[in-house]
Amino acid sequence: MPRCVKNAVLTLIGCCAAASVLAQDYLIPEDDVFAGPDQYYVKMRQVFAEPLHHDILLQVLYLPSFQLEQLVGIRKNDSGFEAFASKPSTQIWTTFNIWQAESGQMKYEDEHGKEIPPDKNPDVQDMKKHAPSDFRLIRVHTDARAIAAHLAQRIERVWQQMLVEARKPEDRRIPLDGENYHFSLPSSKHKRLHATVRSPDDGKTLALTQLALGLADYAAGRIDEVRLSQLVRRVEAMNWPNQTMQPTARRRTASLLVTNTLSFQFSLALTSGG
Numbered sequence: 001m002p003r004c005v006k007n008a009v010l011t012l013i014g015c016c017a018a019a020s021v022l023a024q025d026y027l028i029p030e031d032d033v034f035a036g037p038d039q040y041y042v043k044m045r046q047v048f049a050e051p052l053h054h055d056i057l058l059q060v061l062y063l064p065s066f067q068l069e070q071l072v073g074i075r076k077n078d079s080g081f082e083a084f085a086s087k088p089s090t091q092i093w094t095t096f097n098i099w100q101a102e103s104g105q106m107k108y109e110d111e112h113g114k115e116i117p118p119d120k121n122p123d124v125q126d127m128k129k130h131a132p133s134d135f136r137l138i139r140v141h142t143d144a145r146a147i148a149a150h151l152a153q154r155i156e157r158v159w160q161q162m163l164v165e166a167r168k169p170e171d172r173r174i175p176l177d178g179e180n181y182h183f184s185l186p187s188s189k190h191k192r193l194h195a196t197v198r199s200p201d202d203g204k205t206l207a208l209t210q211l212a213l214g215l216a217d218y219a220a221g222r223i224d225e226v227r228l229s230q231l232v233r234r235v236e237a238m239n240w241p242n243q244t245m246q247p248t249a250r251r252r253t254a255s256l257l258v259t260n261t262l263s264f265q266f267s268l269a270l271t272s273g274g
Helices: 003-023 039-047 092-102 122-128 149-164 203-219 225-239 247-271
Strands: 056-063 070-077 080-088 140-147 180-185 193-198
Touching: 039 092, 056 149, 056 203, 070 149, 070 203, 080 149, 080 203, 092 122, 140 149, 140 203, 149 180, 149 193, 149 203, 149 225, 180 203, 193 203, 203 225
Parallel strands: none
Antiparallel strands: 056 070, 056 180, 070 080, 080 140, 180 193
8 A cells, every 4th residue: 555545544534533433422411301291201200300490500411321310419408419210110211111001102014914912912012011000000119328618519510511611513423322411510600501411432432421420329339439530530531621629629739748847857956956
């Protein structure tokens, strides 16, 4: 291959790789899914009514394929802040599909094009083995755990940064299956911010989703504040690469410098007989 052609190919590959990474760095802006007309989210809001009733600082609605939906975030209480993670007893999506079939909004046909009634449909009957047909029968369990104010504020800062920077993608291709994340700041002092991402595998969006899942793990007691802080620091480093040290770390370093200086001066005075 001629050198000029080889260089051009390498440049093209590099540009594509850079574009791919760039695409993973930004959330996609969206409207509040809980306030829209989509009936799946309307029903989900009903199921999650209790956790959504709290004074939520930040949240993410996590929708993995074929698994339980989850509402995760940080909320305010009388003593400060707490991380929370709410899960339904059965998958809301399954009940939604049963409801669509029984209400006639989704119709099933056999191989001859004849409609199959829900009570004769093996698919619907199988779904009923795994979830109720009535949304009111779905119970929600919430794990909650106190979180230090300074850590909650750091998470809010990266959450807001990622939401403010959200942009529409140039590549409109969206995978059919995967993990959907809907991020929001319900109590933002400015306009309410909402953005989404699906199955990120690189960049800042991957780090943010890992932080979101880490927040759920923290609420359930599976990780401690040290590990959660590490997940926050990773997103911070990606958003503010020039800020290599957190304010608390700078204060700690300054304190050590003062302590070391005073110790040196005291030792010097003893040596000189002062």
